[in-house]
Amino acid sequence: MSAEIQALETQAAIRRNAEEVQDFLWDLQTWEDDMKRKDVELLRGNGVEATKLPPVRNKDFQQKRRKKQECTKDRKDGQKGKPRIKAYDYEAWDKFVDKALVELEEEEMSDSMSPEANTDVDEEDAAEHDGEEVQDGDEESRIEHERNKQQALLEKDKGNDYFKRCQYQAAIECYSRGMQADPENPLLPANRAMALLKLQRYVEAEVDCSTAILLDPLYPKAFARRGMAYSAQGRLQEACKDFEMVLKLEPGNKQALAELDKILKELGTRERGLSETDVMHPKTQAKDLSTLTGRAIRPISKPVHLRSQKPLRIIDVQEVEEDPQFSGKKFVGKYVSENELKPSEEYVHDTHKDFAIKPSVGALHQSGVVKNTGTQQRGGIGVGEAAMVKEATRLLNLTLPPTPLNAFQLETDLRKLRSRPDMSHRYLKQIEPTTLTKIFQNSLEPDVLYQILHIMEQSFIVHEEPALTFAFMQNLSEVSRFDMATMFMETKETCVANALLDHAASCPTVNTTKLMELRKKYRV
Amino acid sequence: MNMAALDKPQVVVHLHRSLDYTVFDCRWIPRSARLVCLGNRARGSGLLQLFELTRGELKLVKEVEKATPFKCGTFGAANLADRHLATGDFSGTLSVWNLEAPEVPVFSAKKHNEIINCIDGVGGLGIGEGAPELVTGSRDGTVKVWDPRQKNPVANMEPMEGETKRDCWTVAFGNAYNQQERCVCAGYDNGDIKLFDLRTMSLRWETNLKNGICSVEFDRKDINMNKLVATSLEGKFHVFDMRTQHPKKGFASVTEKAHKSTVWLTRHLPQNREIFATTGGAGTIHIWKYGYPPQRSRKDSNGDRMGVAGCVTLLQNVGVATQPISGFDWSPDKQGLCACTSFDQSVRVLIVTRLNTV
Numbered sequence: 001m002s003a004e005i006q007a008l009e010t011q012a013a014i015r016r017n018a019e020e021v022q023d024f025l026w027d028l029q030t031w032e033d034d035m036k037r038k039d040v041e042l043l044r045g046n047g048v049e050a051t052k053l054p055p056v057r058n059k060d061f062q063q064k065r066r067k068k069q070e071c072t073k074d075r076k077d078g079q080k081g082k083p084r085i086k087a088y089d090y091e092a093w094d095k096f097v098d099k100a101l102v103e104l105e106e107e108e109m110s111d112s113m114s115p116e117a118n119t120d121v122d123e124e125d126a127a128e129h130d131g132e133e134v135q136d137g138d139e140e141s142r143i144e145h146e147r148n149k150q151q152a153l154l155e156k157d158k159g160n161d162y163f164k165r166c167q168y169q170a171a172i173e174c175y176s177r178g179m180q181a182d183p184e185n186p187l188l189p190a191n192r193a194m195a196l197l198k199l200q201r202y203v204e205a206e207v208d209c210s211t212a213i214l215l216d217p218l219y220p221k222a223f224a225r226r227g228m229a230y231s232a233q234g235r236l237q238e239a240c241k242d243f244e245m246v247l248k249l250e251p252g253n254k255q256a257l258a259e260l261d262k263i264l265k266e267l268g269t270r271e272r273g274l275s276e277t278d279v280m281h282p283k284t285q286a287k288d289l290s291t292l293t294g295r296a297i298r299p300i301s302k303p304v305h306l307r308s309q310k311p312l313r314i315i316d317v318q319e320v321e322e323d324p325q326f327s328g329k330k331f332v333g334k335y336v337s338e339n340e341l342k343p344s345e346e347y348v349h350d351t352h353k354d355f356a357i358k359p360s361v362g363a364l365h366q367s368g369v370v371k372n373t374g375t376q377q378r379g380g381i382g383v384g385e386a387a388m389v390k391e392a393t394r395l396l397n398l399t400l401p402p403t404p405l406n407a408f409q410l411e412t413d414l415r416k417l418r419s420r421p422d423m424s425h426r427y428l429k430q431i432e433p434t435t436l437t438k439i440f441q442n443s444l445e446p447d448v449l450y451q452i453l454h455i456m457e458q459s460f461i462v463h464e465e466p467a468l469t470f471a472f473m474q475n476l477s478e479v480s481r482f483d484m485a486t487m488f489m490e491t492k493e494t495c496v497a498n499a500l501l502d503h504a505a506s507c508p509t510v511n512t513t514k515l516m517e518l519r520k521k522y523r524v
Numbered sequence: 525m526n527m528a529a530l531d532k533p534q535v536v537v538h539l540h541r542s543l544d545y546t547v548f549d550c551r552w553i554p555r556s557a558r559l560v561c562l563g564n565r566a567r568g569s570g571l572l573q574l575f576e577l578t579r580g581e582l583k584l585v586k587e588v589e590k591a592t593p594f595k596c597g598t599f600g601a602a603n604l605a606d607r608h609l610a611t612g613d614f615s616g617t618l619s620v621w622n623l624e625a626p627e628v629p630v631f632s633a634k635k636h637n638e639i640i641n642c643i644d645g646v647g648g649l650g651i652g653e654g655a656p657e658l659v660t661g662s663r664d665g666t667v668k669v670w671d672p673r674q675k676n677p678v679a680n681m682e683p684m685e686g687e688t689k690r691d692c693w694t695v696a697f698g699n700a701y702n703q704q705e706r707c708v709c710a711g712y713d714n715g716d717i718k719l720f721d722l723r724t725m726s727l728r729w730e731t732n733l734k735n736g737i738c739s740v741e742f743d744r745k746d747i748n749m750n751k752l753v754a755t756s757l758e759g760k761f762h763v764f765d766m767r768t769q770h771p772k773k774g775f776a777s778v779t780e781k782a783h784k785s786t787v788w789l790t791r792h793l794p795q796n797r798e799i800f801a802t803t804g805g806a807g808t809i810h811i812w813k814y815g816y817p818p819q820r821s822r823k824d825s826n827g828d829r830m831g832v833a834g835c836v837t838l839l840q841n842v843g844v845a846t847q848p849i850s851g852f853d854w855s856p857d858k859q860g861l862c863a864c865t866s867f868d869q870s871v872r873v874l875i876v877t878r879l880n881t882v
Contacts, residue, residue: 010530013530013531014530016530017530017534017877020534020877020878021534021536021875021877024860024875024877025538025580025875028538028577028858028861028875029579031557031857031858032557032577032578032579035555035556035557035857035858036556036557038555038556039553039555039556039557039558042555042556042604042605042607043624045605053655053656053673054654054655054703055655056655056671056673056674056678057655057657057669057671057678057679057722058678058679058725059678139590139591139592140591142628143628143632146628
């Protein structure tokens with residue numbers, strides 16, 4: 001009997017155990033869901049508040065120990081004096097010099113960390129190049145690699161600092177060290193090339209640019225710098241190719257356009273036999289284009305692959321002012337006859353129908369309209385008689401444009417007023433000097449700067465107070481990218497700046513130290 | 525079968541997964557249903573695998589291979605926000621990994637000359653007062669305490685010059701009940717157990733158990749030292765009452781024979797610290813319960829206080845593997861859920877029932 005009861009109890013116990021396990025498993029499932037929810041929440045970064053950690057253990061102890069060690073060391077030094085380096089011990093001297101140099105460098109770095117200044121050397125991060133890195137199974141070498149990259153970036157920054165302070169040789173050394181640490185970064189050779197260009201070591205600069213291009217075949221600045229190196233060596237054909245490449249990569253790059261123009265002119269004078277029309281004038285084209293687009297329209301320059309793929313279509317545009325002789329053939333849509341023209345419409349007249357047409361070289365060259373507005377102002381070649389007359393009347397009708405709101409307006413206005421120095425003078429004068437930084441933002445082009453400087457030289461020195469000149473010079477120098485613009489100044493421009501600064505110096509209220517700073521900024 | 529056996533907690537292998545590498549350690553990721561396994565590939569590289577419990581299945585979520593084999597890992601010093609895993613490897617490098625981005629370690633320092641056998645952490649996950657710290661023990665004979673905010677160890681315990689360097693097999697944190705107090709207990713291959721006081725930076729206590737110490741663990745890290753379990757090579761384990769230290773005799777202890785083979789590990793149940801598991805060289809797991817004596821201390825003839833050891837009772841023993849169980853971890857979030865790894869190249873998820881009623 002008791003055995004039977006025992007058997008039954010055992011059975012019940014086994015059943016109970018099985019149920020318990022079953023219950024546990026059920027429970028586990030709900031727990032699992034619950035946990036996963038909490039887990040995801042944690043991964044998202046919710047639900048945990050940051051706590052302030054106590055200090056690291058034994059921190060003061062270590063410092064104390066270090067101090068103590070130093071103390072004992074000092075005492076020893078006191079007894080023995082510093083161990084002299086023997087004259088024949090070259091290795092020790094090498095080490096000593098290296099150490100001293102490093103110390104010197106660090107000192108310099110620490111006391112002259114200048115606030116952010118814009119220069120031509122690249123500040124951009126090399127992050128994009130990091131991404132291409134190959135996954136390597138070998139962890140150690142990967143970390144090493146990472147470290148080297150970091151080192152290279154550090155060197156680059158250091159080099160850029162030197163560059164800003166015009167210590168090109170030191171900058172070159174930094175970049176070289178960076179290149180050793182990370183030979184895959186195209187920024188380093190490109191930056192070194194810039195520094196070499198500054199030192200007029202063109203052949204080396206060219207080699208560096210080629211390296212940079214090898215590393216990143218779509219790096220416009222490398223092409224631009226190589227172009228400069230080539231042109232400085234007189235290898236104009238190659239330079240021309242490089243600048244064209246820059247334009248391909250960065251359509252509308254002002255510097256490239258200017259350089260290309262210069263080179264082509266030079267080529268033109270060299271090969272006088274070549275007919276003028278065969279030589280392309282990208283600069284004039286660009287200028288004309290910007291004249292064509294009206295006042296309210298901002299320049300849009302997109303790389304080829306980003307441009308709209310839709311087929312081009314012709315837009316009907318009201319032609320306001322053009323001579324029917326010109327517009328009749330070219331323009332679709334009706335036009336407004338000349339006698340309807342009012343002076344206030346001056347700025348509307350530029351609105352051409354050519355908006356939708358890509359600024360392709362051929363089309364513009366044939367259009368003839370381009371010549372009308374662009375080349376003519378420069379007293380260009382092959383302009384029709386009628387256009388000449390028209391231009392004259394236009395100039396007479398010219399009214400003073402209002403104060404510009406952005407760099408683009410300023411540029412267009414200045415171009416229009418180019419042949420009227422008095423107007424340019426008045427135009428510039430109406431700009432409040434302190435608003436210059438606002439107007440230019442980040443788009444101070446060297447050309448514009450030089451133009452402004454020329455206007456100021458022609459008129460301000462004679463007509464204006466030295467204080468105003470000073471205010472203009474001062475505010476211009478504060479525009480970002482000013483450093484870059486002055487970098488390309490030639491002796492002509494430097495003379496102009498010098499004359500202006502001399503004029504400014506005659507103002508009694510001007511601080512001499514400020515003036516010195518300005519002179520430095522204008523590289524006078 | 526007698527009734528007594530049926531009234532005990534049951535240990536059931538819930539999930540079993542074979543692996544293709546030698547696995548040394550496993551850890552539950554806090555506040556998750558995920559599990560990390562660490563080990564050594566046959567080709568000599570280290571492997572870290574992440575498993576997730578999903579509907580009665582152990583799903584491999586992530587796998588990270590590194591140059592050197594991993595020996596041990598802990599989440600003890602991690603905060604809940606990022607749950608970084610600290611590992612020790614064969615080359616003597618301590619690394620801290622962000623498991624979401626395990627390509628590069630968050631922290632890495634190679635200060636041990638030889639393999640790091642053991643690691644423990646405190647101050648993270650809300651367990652233990654004070655700064656998060658890690659401790660590593662290595663074959664080079666040193667025990668180093670780390671603060672992951674600094675590259676150098678904050679404390680380094682090594683044998684005096686001239687002394688033989690013993691292989692440190694196990695380390696554990698304890699006594700972290702306020703910002704200053706903290707202890708590290710280390711066990712060595714010659715049977716030495718040393719208790720280092722990190723506040724006074726001194727050796728507080730040492731003893732020798734004649735056989736190599738495979739594992740030591742405090743019942744809780746975040747209270748005034750209470751109990752310490754130390755397992756040894758020849759199949760015994762000792763439970764020390766750490767509350768009362770006698771000037772001469774040290775701490776009182778009770779010794780129990782178990783497993784008939786090396787006791788590889790001991791782990792306290794986080795939800796009830798009187799219960800702990802030991803794992804054996806024959807692939808067995810024993811669940812124990814410690815019982816306190818009526819009086820935890822008494823005065824000796826000199827009037828010094830000395831501790832009185834309690835007793836341990838075996839709750840359950842079960843064989844789950846054919847090879848030694850090298851890694852064992854209770855889930856901190858679910859009572860009765862645990863995982864173990866063994867040298868038969870497998871990871872198992874076990875459930876232990878009736879732990880709340882014992």
